[in-house]
Amino acid sequence: MALALALILIVVGTLAFHLWSPWWLTPLASNWQAMDDALMLTLGITAAIFVIINLFVAYAVIKFRHRDGVRASAEHGSKKLEWWLIGVTTVGIVVMLAPGLDVYAKLITAPADAMQFEVMGQQWQWHYRLPGKDGRMGQTDVSHISPENPFGVSAKDPNGQDDVLVDTQEIHIPLNRPVKVLLRSQDVLHDFYVPQFRTRMNMVPGMVTSFWFTPTRTGRFEVMCAQLCGIGHANMRGYVVVEEEAAYAAWLAAQPTFAARMRAGAAGGAGVAAAAAGAGSQAA
Structure with missing residues (x-):
């Protein structure tokens, strides 16, 4: 009992x-x-x-239950x-x-008019890329990946020169516009998950996965990795900011392009080399 x-x-x-x-x-x-x-x-x-x-x-x-004087009887199955x-x-x-x-x-079947952005998962941070004014993102390859080029964008592809690269852990998207999210991983299995959007998808090394959604209210929503991706997994957080079209356009205009980032990296590398050469001549 x-x-x-x-x-x-x-x-x-x-x-x-x-x-x-x-x-x-x-x-x-x-x-x-x-x-x-x-x-x-x-x-x-x-x-x-x-x-x-x-x-x-x-x-x-x-x-x-057990009762004195009562014995159980066996039944050998019932097909019905x-x-x-x-x-x-x-x-x-x-x-x-x-x-x-x-x-x-x-x-996984996005509308034809959906805008796109790409997410690259890396232990333990997010990188974001959006198409430039031409509306197309450049080709990528793992052989091009470097600290300055985490997406591995091909420098020879003209479509990638105006790609917008987001250096922070925060991506902005416009309200009430369908968005297709392209997902890649630089190292291990990750998962891009925003609970309020009810959307998530694994990020598999060597593959491009995707999903889409339409944000229906403004706000700042936390991004979490929903796969145990290493000792820093709990710190792999970012934000998706949903805002009105005008605010989104202003934010987008302030982000660097792939070409500008490569020029800045080249200029920084040249400055370091010049400084090293000057130090060597002074030592001589």
Whole structure:
């Protein structure tokens, strides 16, 4: 009886915690309400199964408890019951998986008019790149990656010269415009995750993955890495700032281009070499 009572209390306590818990979904800030709907459907089905199984076990403990003078009789299976269990389980799995697969298919199919930006994950920071005035991003290759060129943009590709490089851990995007996010990793497996957007995707070395969303409210939203990527994983944080079009345009105009960054790097390298040569001549 004590076990049956414990199971009943577990069910009641679990339902009460989930219904009145202060730790729930963050307010939605994108178009992906379908993500929440799929999650709630899965949670509802699994909650129902959790309640049914535990209450059934509690019932069985009480119903078939030991009683003096009563002996248990063996039953060697029931095909009818087995087919019912197979059918109900199959329907439940299909109902849970189908909406998620549908949402995922839509998540990776960006609208044709979506603006783009690229995220490069690196232990333990984010790098961001946007297309320049030509609307196209330059070609990249791992052989071109350096401290000055974390994206590995090809210096010979004219489409990459006006690419906008974001030096800070903060990317800005305009409100109510669909955005396609291209994801790459420089070293290990990362995952670009903004809870309020309900979107996330693994960043796999050697691959370009993507998803899209439309931000629906302004604000400053924290970016987290959702894959354990090393000892500095917890510090791999950044921000996505959603703002009105005019504020976004002003921010974008203030960011350096790939060509400007390469010129600055070359000038800095020449200055260091000249200083080293001068120091050598003075020592002589």
